[in-house]
Amino acid sequence: MDTTRQVQVLSCGFVGFLGFPAAELAGLGLSWPGVTAAVAGLVAFGALFAWVMWHNVPRPHTAATPYALAAMVVTAVALQFLLGTAWLVTASFYLATLLILVLPRRHWPLALAGFWAGHVALGVLVLEESPGVAALRGVAILVYGGALGAAYWLMEMAAELRAARAELARAAISAERLRIARDLHDVLGQRLTEVVLKAELSARLAAASPERAADEMREVSRSAREILGEVRATVSGYREASLGSEIATARETARAAGIELTVNLPGSPPPPEVDRAAAWVVREGVTNVLRHSMARSCTISVGEEAALGCARAYVVTVADDGPAHGSRPRAEPGTGLTGLSERLAALGGDLSVSAEEESFMLRARIPERAA
Structure with missing residues (x-):
């Protein structure tokens, strides 16, 4: 019942x-x-x-x-x-x-x-x-009605509070699902592309250079283990991106894909929050280069930009010179650019995309106050 x-x-x-x-x-x-x-x-x-x-x-x-x-x-x-x-x-x-x-x-x-x-x-x-006796008894009824109304109001407030807590719990679950979906997309997109490229390279080298093919397969195995660890960390909520590690991964991936990679970094490392946000930009940008273009070269740049007042901003760009392979990515629901835009917006930054017939540039602006 x-x-x-x-x-x-x-x-x-x-x-x-x-x-x-x-x-x-x-x-x-x-x-x-x-x-x-x-x-x-x-x-x-x-x-x-x-x-x-x-x-x-x-x-x-x-x-x-x-x-x-x-x-x-x-x-x-x-x-x-x-x-x-x-x-x-x-x-x-x-x-x-x-x-x-x-x-x-x-x-x-x-x-x-x-x-x-x-x-x-x-x-x-x-x-x-007498009016006094009747009025006094009526006051007792008023007190009873007031106490009953107060008790009923408290019961309704408690019910509304329980409903609000349940709604907050549902919202937290939904937010966590979105975080996991976004992080898994960002994690798996580039790393699986890297694995595919290395596996294809190993297949091409199997006959001509067995030793190099074996080295590439060992790299595939190492990357697969790293992907598994990153997925576990992402689901657990403890994974932190690093600009240095993302650039190192981008170098290996570009080498396997035959893309000439140029990296321009500032003299001093950016603040931790900016570093993590820049890492996500590099990851998504390199993934898009590999999946959506036939680029011969790619440039990753991280630099400071003057801003109003004492605050500074960091600008991260990932640009390539290749024509589109299929269609270029757009910031639409369900895409990696949408998740990246959400990350930057939470830090007060913004994301822009510039696409030409044979070039593509991803530009992110991250304010230093995010630190």
Whole structure:
């Protein structure tokens, strides 16, 4: 049984408290027609209460059963002429409970004030009580309604907090999935291309130079083990890119592909955050050169750029001179350039692509304040 159904059943169980005014019928000196009318009224009041609770608990504050609630009020007033003071107190607690459940929160103050006024009027006009006694008893009902409303509000806030925590957990899971997907794309794209190129080179050298082919296959094996380690580290979330290691990998890959690689680095190493971001740019840029061009040469440049104020920015470019092999990459959903753009945007940087008929350049700007 779910929580809503449990609350419905328990709420309907409060009908049992109507047994107390029913037990007092014998001491009221009513005639048999009066007793019959009182019992019928109590049964109708209980049935209406159960009906209202059953249909409003799943949809609180929506006034889902206005006619049943109005019928309860009419029945309570009619019973007041038969059952006296005890019934006024009992019916007041029942109706105050339903007002908190059925009406929106913004209507609670006005509804409780009107309910208090009706309670006092019945006490004075029907039970012939003094206004002070009736008003004091009505204050007790107001306190009960206020406490019940506060408790209900706290319950709703707790439910909203649990829902917010669940939503945050789902968002964190989604973000982690995106991170893993992006990192795996960036990790596997270049390294697997490197493995393919080395394997093809080994196949071509197998007949002419077996020793060199064996060396290349050993490089394939080493690269495969490195890829496996990088994938494990990426999934674990502990992997850090390094500009130096990415350039070293780019040199090996370019040599295997027959591409002349030129690297221009600044005199002093960039800050750690800039270094990591630049490493991702080099990785994606070299991967695009290998997969999307027939380049003969490639240039990787990392330099400083003057910026406003005291802050500096680093510019990383990866350019090649080859015509496109198929189609050049674009920053579209699901591509490596999109993930790279997201990384740079998080650091306050930006990414631009310049594509010509026989040249391609990837340019990234990374502010030093990222450090």
